[in-house]
Amino acid sequence: MPVTVRACGAARTVTGLSLLFETPRTRFLVDCGMFQGPKTLKALNWEPFPYRPRDIAAVLLTHAHIDHSGLLPKLVKEGFRGPIHTSGPTVDLCAVMLPDSGHVQEMEVKHLNLRNRRRGRGEVEPIYTANDAVASLRAFRSVPMDRWLEFDELPGVRARWWNAGHMLGSASIELEFQEEETVRVLVSGDLGPDCSVFQHDPQGPEALDHVFLESTYGDEDKPCVDHAERRARLEGLVREAMHPDGALLIPAFAVERTQEICWDLVTLMQSGRIPKAPIVVDSPLAIRATEVFLEHAASLENGRSVRRALRSPLLQFTESGEQSRRIAEMEGFHIVIAGSGMCDAGRIRHHLKRWLWAPEATVLMTGFQAEGTLGRLLLDGKEEVRIQGETIRVGARIRQIRDYSGHADAPELAAWLKARAPVGGSVFLVHGEPPAMEALAARLTADGVARPGQVLQPALDDTFILPKGSPARPRDAARRRPDPAAAGRPDWHNKRAALLLAIEDALEKAPDTAAREALMARLRTTMETH
Structure with missing residues (x-):
């Protein structure tokens, strides 16, 4: 039996990355992410796994973001009993992120069931609970970076984690399969940009047989913006947003994005470049993640400055729901940072209901907005949106700053792949929407980074044989899940x-x-x- 791989997620869409590798002696996952975005796509989270969880020997995890780790509690709940290997910071981040994910699902299902009862519909269960997530944490094992590792449960397989520069603890994972022939595979995970302020530049090995490359921004060429220029842009946006009776709402991912924004806002206020104003971090997850960042600050670039800013009295952290609701009573201009970053869940939604109609308010988008999410609708200029069943006319200013992106753009992705040469087999593009994947595939071929026909764009549940030094070959896949081609589009x-x-x-x-x-x-x- 040859080495095979199955694309179990992030196939022609950005979220839900999961790759199932099989050899004659073992089977394991790289990542087990949650699908996010339109409801049709999120419905895949309730679908049965396309494999039996008890048959999976181990999970190798690239980083803590929920679209890479978010279904691990479900995997354990449904019978997985192996270890989850990942970097030390990722273990610590998952310890706060996964229980929070379970709590969010419990709350969302509670509200959904209330609506279902009113409509005479049956109740549903959360994918997993906070307690399920806590139980899954016992499976986590910390691994060192930049060192070949062998695991008893993965005979004939070696793995090595490389810094991916995307977020605290993020990694690309190199795999070496020692069967009749030695096959070398690299899964990029999410790659950080060259101008990252927090993270060191991505690294990786050379001379591979197959590479799985993320393509989130595969159709974009974003100019490299240094930290001084980024802060200057944020300064201008804050000054534009300042209104004596208004608010600046910043939907932000709780991990890394929130900490970077807080660092810059505090520094700008302390230096007098913008007037001091309350900065409210309204996210229990961001609060707990900030503590993890403080613990690992030494591993970050500018770690001392980050630690000082995150301990500033200018920051107000709201933990309880009651504290969050009291923010609506604040008088004068203030800044609210809350999740989720795509506005499709979390406390940012009730702040948007409070302010989105008001011309004295500003909403500042700081990250990627997937198709079909409320954040994308706002960026696309929709004049009206619906939040929790209520129609709201958009009167607030909608702004965007793209300098906080944690993802490499198309030239950076191409340069990273070129540095991995030679790649004798196939390059699989994952973790991207079709326009981005197609643009990146064309760039890689046109620039000579990849040969014609070398770049593949797998669909959900596509399966391939991975030979040594030659292109991957498609293989029939059983138990395909529904409508994979359309799941990531507006539904x-x-x-x-x-x-x-x-x-x-x-x-x-x-x-x-x-x-x-x-x-x-x-x-x-x-x-x-x-």
């Missing part, structure tokens, strides 16, 4: 929301009651005839 839930907004808008613009009643009659007739 019928998004279209329903858009239709409801359009109906409300048309009714408001109708000249009189008779016109409104005529419009509703036509709509009712259309529904009754279908």
Whole structure:
């Protein structure tokens, strides 16, 4: 039996990365991420795994972000009993991120079941609970970086973690399969940009058989912005947002993005470049993650400065729900940093309900916004959006700063792959939306980094044989999950929301009651005839 791989996630979409590797002697996962974005895509989290969890010998984890680690508690809950190997900082971050993920799911399901009961529908269960997540933490094992490791449960396999420069503890994982022939594979994980302020530049080995390369920003060429320029841009955006009766809302990922933004805001205020104002970090996860960052500050670039800023009295941390709700009572200009970064969950949503209609408010996007998320709808200029069943007309300014990205852009991805040469077999593009993947594939070929036909873009559950030094060969896959090609696009839930907004808008613009009643009659007739 040859070495094979199955794309169990992040296949032609950005989230849910998981790769199943199999050899004649063992089978294991690299990452086990949660799907995020449109409801159709998130529904895959409730689908059965395309394998039996009890048959998986181990998980090798690149980093702690939920789209790479978020289904690990489900894996353990459903029978996985092996170890989860990852870097020390990732172990610490997962210890706060996974229980938080379980808690979020419990709360979301609680509200969903309340709506379902009102509609006469059955109740649903969370994918896993906070307690399930805590139980999964017992499987985590810390590994050193830059050293070949062998594991009893993975006979014939060696692994080595390389710094990926994406976030605290992030890694690319090199695999060596020692079967009839030695096959060398590299999974990039998420790669950081060249201008990262927190992280050191990504590293990796040379002379590989196959590479799995992330492609989040595969269609973009972002200019490299140094730290001074980034702070200057943030300064300008804060000054523009300042209104005596307003607020600056910053949806931000709780891990690393929030800490970077806090560092820059505190430094700008302490130096007098922007007026001092309350900075509220309204995220229990971000609060706990900040403690992990303080523990590992020595491993970061500018670690001392980061530690001082994160301990500044300018920062206010709100832990409880009651404290979060009291933010609405604050008077005068203030800044609120809350998750989630794509505005599709978390406390940022009730702050958006409070402020999104108000012209004196500003919403500042700081990270990638996947298709179908509320954050993407706002960036796309939607005049109305729906939050928790309520229609809100967008009156706030929507701004974006892209200098906090934790992902390499297309030239950086190409340069990273070129440094891994020669790659004798295939280059698999994962963790990207189709336009980004196609653009990156074209760039790699045009620049001579990859040979014609060498770059593959697997769909969900595609399976390949990985030979030594030659292209991967497709293999039939059993137990495919539903609609993998369309799952990452805006789905019928998004279209329903858009239709409801359009109906409300048309009714408001109708000249009189008779016109409104005529419009509703036509709509009712259309529904009754279908």
